[in-house]
Amino acid sequence: MKIPIIYDEKDPKWILLLNIFKIIDSRKIHQEFTRNGIKPVKKGVVNFKIVLMSMFFASDISYVVSELKRSHELRKSLGFNQVPESNQIYEFLARFNQNQILEFVIKTLNKEFKPIKRGKRTVLIDGTDIQVDMNWNKQNYTKKFLEKKGLYWAKSASKGFYIGFKLTLALDYHTGQPLTMLIHKGSKHDSELF
Numbered sequence: 041m042k043i044p045i046i047y048d049e050k051d052p053k054w055i056l057l058l059n060i061f062k063i064i065d066s067r068k069i070h071q072e073f074t075r076n077g078i079k080p081v082k083k084g085v086v087n088f089k090i091v092l093m094s095m096f097f098a099s100d101i102s103y104v105v106s107e108l109k110r111s112h113e114l115r116k117s118l119g120f121n122q123v124p125e126s127n128q129i130y131e132f133l134a135r136f137n138q139n140q141i142l143e144f145v146i147k148t149l150n151k152e153f154k155p156i157k158r159g160k161r162t163v164l165i166d167g168t169d170i171q172v173d174m175n176w177n178k179q180n181y182t183k184k185f186l187e188k189k190g191l192y193w194a195k196s197a198s199k200g201f202y203i204g205f206k207l208t209l210a211l212d213y214h215t216g217q218p219l220t221m222l223i224h225k226g227s228k229h230d231s232e233l234f
Contacts, residue, residue, distance in 0.1 A: 042099070042103060044107060044110075044111075045093075045097055045099070045104065045107040045111075045114065046111075046114075047113065047114050047117040047118070049117075053096060057092065057093065057096055058118075060092060061089055061092075061118065061119065064085055064088060064089060064092075065085065065119075069085075069148060070085070072144060072147060072148050073085070073144070075147075076140055076143060076144040076147070077136075077140060078136060078140070078141075078144060083124070083132060084132070086120065086122075086123075086124060087124065087129045087132050087133065089118070089120075090104055090105060090108070090123075090124075090129055091129070091133070093118075100171070101126050101129055101130070102126035105123055105124070105125065105126045105129070108120055108123040109123050138223060142221055145218065145221075146218060161212060161213070161214075162212075162213035162214065163210050163211070163212065163213065163219065164210070164211045164212075164213050165208065165209070165210045165211075166208070166209055167206055167207060167208045167209070168206070168207050168209075169194060169196045169199065169202065169204055169205070169206055169207075170204045170205045170206070170207050170223070171199070171202045171203065171204040172191055172202075172203045172204045172205075181193075181203065186203065191203050191204070192204075192205075192225045194206065205223050205224060205225060206223070206224040206225075207221060207222070207223055207224075208221070208222040208223075208224065209221050
């Protein structure tokens with residue numbers, strides 16, 4: 041049984057998430073959505089918010105959708121009028137390649153940071169696993185079947201075996217600005233990737 045997602049206005053995690061939601065709701069971000077071909081914008085905003093929630097709470101998108109549909113208070117607190125089905129979110133995200141989304145995120149964040157022109161730069165690098173939510177019935181997919189779909193089995197110390205990727209993120213230490221994101225097949229160890 042999974043732990044329910046409960047809104048708490050004093051929790052720092054919720055405060056940060058709501059601040060991010062305010063930024064995503066701004067006109068400037070909506071213009072960035074349009075410039076990067078992420079249309080329709082309103083649908084894109086709702087879908088990105090749900091994806092961010094799933095990342096924040098380390099849950100599947102389908103679970104976040106079910107929690108939003110279950111709790112009227114949660115929807116009201118987060119400003120969701122309607123909640124799409126999880127398959128609609130996956131279909132929407134599948135229309136865009138990773139470069140479009142990466143370009144959107146980096147352009148948006150670059151507008152918020154002033155570049156450092158001189159001196160040394162310290163870079164923070166970290167990796168995390170990304171699970172693909174397709175193993176609903178706990179089936180054993182063969183490597184051959186998954187490779188046809190561009191997916192791979194991976195293993196995490198905390199989550200065990202899963203189908204997915206490894207995300208490596210590099211940030212500028214002084215500004216917190218993302219410098220790059222790399223997505224790797226399976227789950228290679230951080231030291232090997234570094």
